[in-house]
Amino acid sequence: MKKTSTFGIIHIGSIHTSMAIVKYHSPTQIEVIDSANKELPLGEEVFRTHRLSFASIHALSTILQGFRQLLLDYRVSEVYPIATTVVREAENRLGILDLLYMRTGFRFHVADMTEEVYYKFFALHHFLKKNEQVGTKPTLLLDVTSGGLGFTGWQDSTLLFQTNVTGGRLSVLEHFTEEERVSVMFPSAVRDYLHASLSSLWPRIEHADIHTLVLTGFEARILVSHLLGSAAEYPAVIAPEEFLQIMESLMPLTAHKLMQVFDISERRAQLLLPTLLLYEEVVRTLNIDTILVMNTTFLYGYAAWCGAQRISPSAISEQADLLLDLARSTAMRYNCNLPHISRIDEYATKLFDGLRRVHGLSTRHRLLLRMSALLHETGKFVNLRNYPLHSWQIIMGTDIFGITDAEKEVIACISYYYHRDNPGKKDVHYQRLTQDQKIIADKCCAILRLADALDQGHSGRIQDLSVRLVKEKLYVNYTSEYDISLIRWSFAQASVLFREIFGIEPVLRRK
Known part of the structure; x- marks a missing residue:
């Protein structure tokens, strides 16, 4: 039987505040059970004064309370509230979000551009x-x-x-x-x-x-x-x-x-x-x-995304492939070595999947790691000296489609620290991150550092890579017809952070 999912979507826009109760079948088949739309031109006020007044927040709260009652009438408990430009651009954004939560119970996600x-x-x-x-x-x-x-x-x-x-x-x-x-x-x-x-x-x-x-x-x-x-x-x-x-x-x-x-x-x-x-x-x-x-x-687009996250993993995977293709195009624009970054992407993905039982990361974090693998050398386009810093600057200054600003910070930090000393309290870029971001960045950085070590010299000497986790050892198995002394030495150096983060010993082993 084909899966379906029923949930609510609420959107605070610049002109209208809208709600829909939908039954999701697929990204192209979404049944609207009921909807409501109230005109409230908040955008003009925000662009003029850079804030939302208490009167406007009160009017917005009243509308949202009506939406909540409608959701209760339909017994819909799963709701995805989202706000766009009008809240994103308001200087009193945190106050708006807190007041709306206290008055309505809705925790709004604020979407980046x-x-x-x-x-x-x-x-x-x-x-x-x-x-x-x-x-x-x-x-x-x-x-x-x-x-x-x-x-x-x-x-x-x-x-x-x-x-x-x-x-x-x-x-x-x-x-x-x-x-x-x-x-x-x-x-x-x-x-x-x-x-x-x-x-x-x-x-x-x-x-x-x-x-x-x-x-x-x-x-x-x-x-x-x-x-x-x-x-x-x-x-x-x-x-x-x-x-x-x-x-x-x-x-x-x-x-x-x-x-x-x-x-x-x-x-x-x-x-x-x-x-x-x-x-x-x-x-x-x-x-x-x-x-x-x-x-x-x-509203429909966001409903399609939320529904796909729940019951259409193939649609999410297809979109991830599109975003990775776009990341490759971005890397090529900065003259990155495409065969090298493709190998790093492959190695990092295999390491991530091999650690699935113990790393505690999600499929979404896997995408962030792969983005980092593809973009980690963009800074060489600016200057080979201190290029990880330039990579961080390029990534932070680039709109990465489908990636939030918070996720972009993680990608930038992974790309910055994979080739530097381990991040610590004195690192400005690292301290910008929240606690959750730091955990994700640490784990992905350890994986990327190990993956990059497997292609030291950018020569592609490692072939037929496979990864297997056995108790507290991660066996990285390979075939090669070449001398890989440089790779072995680099792998040993990269293993220090890996052991520290995962408590697992990586072992490079010829098949």
């Missing part, structure tokens, strides 16, 4: 890979949030690139005063602002020769409703020429005109204006052939 874009992609990817006409040619998934823009390139189930920039619909508006927004020159100023903000991004995206632009969000759905009316079905196709004709017909582009043409409120019109100009910038710059509009919401 990269994480926020990833959840939407998770659901979109599973939908699009079923469509034979989409994805065979380079496809750009454009996600417009209140605080940023996500650009994800995809082809043949492979991630081509992923990058995020500031400049979401609300953050664009907040660059201009109320007086400037009603000026007839406002659309022109926004065009110039977007062009300048994104100009450095285009060379990399243009190189991918994008064929299809995939849009989501209420702005894209407004366009579809305008063109196709109530008969609109998703995914909906819009010809780029048709979109540009709409833009021409809207001149002069003002919020008042958008209210009339699309029959929307003033607030929605103000948010639609910068988004339409962004779409225009992308279509004109990249010479898109097709625009595909999906009705996938953030």
Whole structure:
């Protein structure tokens, strides 16, 4: 019998606070049992004052208390509350989260920008890979949030690139005063602002020769409703020429005109204006052939992710492979030795799996270890001297798709300490970590250090590696036709931290 899972999802957004009770079957089959959506424009307040007032928190608490009652009525106990831009950008974020917990009992996870874009992609990817006409040619998934823009390139189930920039619909508006927004020159100023903000991004995206632009969000759905009316079905196709004709017909582009043409409120019109100009910038710059509009919401994307975590391990594993491919592309961009990092990835994975009974780490930590293996030498691109520090800086300065900021800190520290002295109280990078992060970093660092020792000299002299744990010894068995003296000496040095962390003696043994 096919597994299902019923749970609740709550999302605090910049404009709406939403809830859905869903029955999850697969990433592309999620049944919505009931839902609720309350408009509460918190984003404007946060972008203007950088805080949420007590009055706003009180209003939010009231909405969430109503959601809790609905969940109780349906006897749903498993709930995944998440907040995005509006809480992430608020200076009183910790106070907001504490008050919401005290008043509602919900502990909200605050998604990073990269994480926020990833959840939407998770659901979109599973939908699009079923469509034979989409994805065979380079496809750009454009996600417009209140605080940023996500650009994800995809082809043949492979991630081509992923990058995020500031400049979401609300953050664009907040660059201009109320007086400037009603000026007839406002659309022109926004065009110039977007062009300048994104100009450095285009060379990399243009190189991918994008064929299809995939849009989501209420702005894209407004366009579809305008063109196709109530008969609109998703995914909906819009010809780029048709979109540009709409833009021409809207001149002069003002919020008042958008209210009339699309029959929307003033607030929605103000948010639609910068988004339409962004779409225009992308279509004109990249010479898109097709625009595909999906009705996938953030709430649906997050439900797909949460459900997959519960009962669809194959979907999670497939996404992990995509993220690792993207990490390899990042490593190649920094001229890393691909055969070497691939061997380290293989060795580290085998060591991790061989220690499964004793290391106490999860499948997610396995992914972080593999990311570290692929990115641990990126710093050599900057300077061979003290390159682990440069690797740490590169990793911390890079948006790693599908990885939270807290997880990225772990990856950066593993990559930093694998080739240095053991981390301690005086290490600044290490002290940034929480207690749980330190434990994960210590264990993964010990494994990566041992894996790297197995390819000292970057010569690939170790073949047919297998790992077996017997009582308090980890036998690392191999075949080789070469002298591996350097590897043996390096392995012995790396074993010191390994023994200290796991209490297990690693033994390098020829088959």
